[in-house]
Amino acid sequence: MKLPEELQFIENARLPQKTTPARLDGRLVVLTGATSGVGYQAARCLAQGGAHLALVCRSAAKAANVQAELQRDYAAQVDVVQADFTNLANVRQAAQTILAKYPRIDVLINNAGLHNTHRQLNQDGIEMVFCVNHLASFLLTRLLLPRLLESAPARIIQVNSQGHRFGGLDLDDLNWEKRRYKGLQGYGASKVAQLLTVWEMADELQGSGVTINAMHPGEVRTNIGMNNERLYRWYKRYLLWWMLKQPDISGSAIYYLAAAPEMQSISGRFFNQTIDEKPAAHALDRALGKRVWQISTALTGLAAAQPIKEQL
Ligand SMILES: NC(=O)c1ccc[n+]([C@@H]2O[C@H](COP(=O)([O-])OP(=O)(O)OC[C@H]3O[C@@H](n4cnc5c(N)ncnc54)[C@H](OP(=O)(O)O)[C@@H]3O)[C@@H](O)[C@H]2O)c1
Numbered sequence: 001m002k003l004p005e006e007l008q009f010i011e012n013a014r015l016p017q018k019t020t021p022a023r024l025d026g027r028l029v030v031l032t033g034a035t036s037g038v039g040y041q042a043a044r045c046l047a048q049g050g051a052h053l054a055l056v057c058r059s060a061a062k063a064a065n066v067q068a069e070l071q072r073d074y075a076a077q078v079d080v081v082q083a084d085f086t087n088l089a090n091v092r093q094a095a096q097t098i099l100a101k102y103p104r105i106d107v108l109i110n111n112a113g114l115h116n117t118h119r120q121l122n123q124d125g126i127e128m129v130f131c132v133n134h135l136a137s138f139l140l141t142r143l144l145l146p147r148l149l150e151s152a153p154a155r156i157i158q159v160n161s162q163g164h165r166f167g168g169l170d171l172d173d174l175n176w177e178k179r180r181y182k183g184l185q186g187y188g189a190s191k192v193a194q195l196l197t198v199w200e201m202a203d204e205l206q207g208s209g210v211t212i213n214a215m216h217p218g219e220v221r222t223n224i225g226m227n228n229e230r231l232y233r234w235y236k237r238y239l240l241w242w243m244l245k246q247p248d249i250s251g252s253a254i255y256y257l258a259a260a261p262e263m264q265s266i267s268g269r270f271f272n273q274t275i276d277e278k279p280a281a282h283a284l285d286r287a288l289g290k291r292v293w294q295i296s297t298a299l300t301g302l303a304a305a306q307p308i309k310e311q312l
Contacts, residue, residue, distance in 0.1 A: 006280070009162055009272055013218065017253060018274040020260035025050035028105050028151075029258065030098060030144065032085070032137070033112030035062035037222025038159060041251025042109060047076035049259055054102065056094050056112070056140070058084040085112050085136035086122045088300055095143035104151035107258045108144055110137035111159040117228040119181035126299065127175045133190035138197055139300040145210070152209025153264055157257050158198055160214040160270070164191035165280045171291055183228075195270065195279055196289035197296060202268025211267035215257055217250035218273050219243065249273065 003011050029046050033039035034055040046053055047070040055078060057063035063080040070076040079101070083094035098105070113133050120128040126135065141156055148154040168185030169192040172178075176186065198214045205212060221244045225236050253273035257263055270279045282288075297303070 005278060009165075009216075009277055012272040012275045012277050015275055017249065018256050018260070019252060020256050020262075022259040022261055023050045024106070024259050026052065027107065028052050028054065028102050029107040029109065030054045030056060030102075030105055031109045031111060032056040032140070034066055035059055037224060037247050038217045038220065038250040038254070039109075039111040040066060041247045042111060042254040043070060043078075043251075044073075045251040045255035046258065047074040047078065049255060050076075051107075051258075052077040052079075054079050054081055054098060056081045056083050056098075058082065058112075085132040086128055088124065088131070088135060088139055091136045091139045092143065095140055098144060099147055102147070105144055105147045105154060106151055107155045107157070108141060108148060109157045109159065109254060109258065110140060111254075112136070113159065113161075113224065114227070115163075115183060115187045115225045117183035117225070117232050119176050119186070121175065125175070127186065129186045130174055130190045130193065133187070134193040134197075135296060135300055137194060138296045139302065141201070141212075142297075142300070142302055148210050149208055154210045155258060155263070156201075156210065156212040157254060158194055158212065158214040159217055159254070160194055160198075161187070161191045162216045162219075162272070163187045164195050164283050167192065167280070167282055169193055169282075169288075169292075171288070171295060174295070192280075192283045193292050193296065195283040196285070196292045198270075199268055199284070199286065200289050200293045205267065211263070211265065213257060213263075213267060213269050213271060214279075215253065215271040216273065216277075217247075217253060218245055220245050220247040220250050222247050 029051040034043040035057045060082050067078045070078045081094045081097050083090040122131050166184045166188030168189035201212050256274045
């Protein structure tokens, strides 16, 4: 029985995933959140595929362990840039470090992410999940974009989520002051905002040689949510855990999107791991997307909205 279009993602998760024998020798890949889960698995695949990695991580100690492991296992070239994405000034600093150090960037993978069950604000008064999952990746991408364009062909991959289907984005209440915060919807809001900016950016980048796509890495066993209260941690560890898959599938999917030659000119799409998929209708609202773009530009302190190419 064929599922209705809005439930197709359930079927897609069961399809065989694509892989590629292509290698990334000598390519510079910037990857955020490589110290755990999906990002860690992606780092392993990318290192094995020969990429030179710049890992943007909040914990210098954890990042040093991953770096040592990748050097030992794959003789990979791995650098670490420290940044806490709850702080947008930190993101700017990381971008500056990367721009100063690397004359080219072949792939940018925005993976770092967070799920909070309770509302928290960062030091600038921005809801934390929206800041880490959407604003930080938006800002990092925009700041690194000139170098990606100079390096074309280049790819941007936004590690998004089926969680975008939970909705929750209200541009008049991004900080959840008018509504009771619900973790899944707070998470959903951040992922919807990110998706909407992917379509905007893909349009702007048409013909530039730089592509941008979003992906869902699968429902996998990682540490996401383990920063929350004991009851949630118990639920995740002892109930949810058994429904989740091993996270190596996520690393492999990200590698495919980063390396496969057939992905070179595909842009502005959402992938369920490696399967091209239609996102939820509310994440395809282009008028809303233009407002998200403007608000995100303002909240991250970027120049007023104008075509990306004119900002270079
Ligand atoms: N797991 C799933 O089933 C699933 C499903 C859909 C989408 N995703 C997406 O996959 C991505 C990775 O999540 P995961 O499941 O691998 O979770 P995870 O195991 O918790 O890993 C998250 C990564 O993001 C980093 N991070 C978190 N907060 C940060 C901050 N404030 N500043 C900088 N880095 C920060 C973490 O660093 P630390 O190691 O220091 O904590 C870690 O490296 C997220 O975007 C998530 O939304 C996951």
